[in-house]
Amino acid sequence: MAPRERALASVAVTLTSRPWAVTGDDMEEVRRQGFSEQQLESAVAVIAMFNYFTRVADASGIDFDYQTPLPAFEPDRDQVSAPRPVASVVVAPGADDRDAAGRRVLGHEGLRAAWASWRAYLLDSVEPLSRSDRLLLVRVAAEEAADRATAEAHGSPAGAAGHVLAGFARKLSREPWQMQAADLEKLRASGYSEIAVLQAISVTAHQNADSRLSAGLAAARI
């Protein structure tokens, strides 16, 4: 891989597998390869969004759609996720490029609005998943990304223990490649409707994307 592509790929790998570990130096290397600030921001958003799509694909069990002359990709379902860190950086609220909760936001206005609208729909709806169920999924997914500020803003960790949604969100966040049909069955057996199952997948996958977006934007603006 050429240095230009390697710099991008390196950010994608780190932000995906260890979002807490992405640094300003990783971003500086991308800039050195000739990418603009806008392109860097787009790159972070694309990585974040594909952390959403891959989780929805894994959890929903959809088939591969496209014809390709390349050999089929064989996922390594035994891959071990990176150990989670014990502490993470806490962002200070107040700057122009942060929201009320102190989180970095996208500079691209249209994208920022679309992201906020997506998040609001997933977090603020009350049916068919309750608000407390949504917050539980958000908290677990944020914890798994070591996004402690978000995790702590969404309720107490004690409430999640043993909850069927907590186990679901943890697996989907941490080892999405191990998702199975049986994981959806557990939710159905606990009384969740089919659309509630879809929303549980989506809220969890969304928070995985959102925590990676915040981590990436923070690293890009240090």
Place this chain on the structure above:
Amino acid sequence: MGAWLATVSKADATGALAAAYTAMENRPMPPVYQPPHDDAPGIIRAHSLDPELLRRTFAISGLLASTALQWADRELLASVTSRTNQCFY
């Protein structure tokens, strides 16, 4: 093989879902991303029980397709991200 999650095919879609599928179809897309069947792509269909969720989710991917990043760079990021998550998508 069908998905684990219930979905609504394009042929069965009505109302808001039919409108959302049509809007997605009308987006510019390279031929390589035309699925080899008449239905909507799996990742879109996975959202079909909730057309409003489908609309808000794919509004973002639509915007990401028109940012300053080149198509090839976007594809690289998408495939490295999927590979890191051991995902075929």
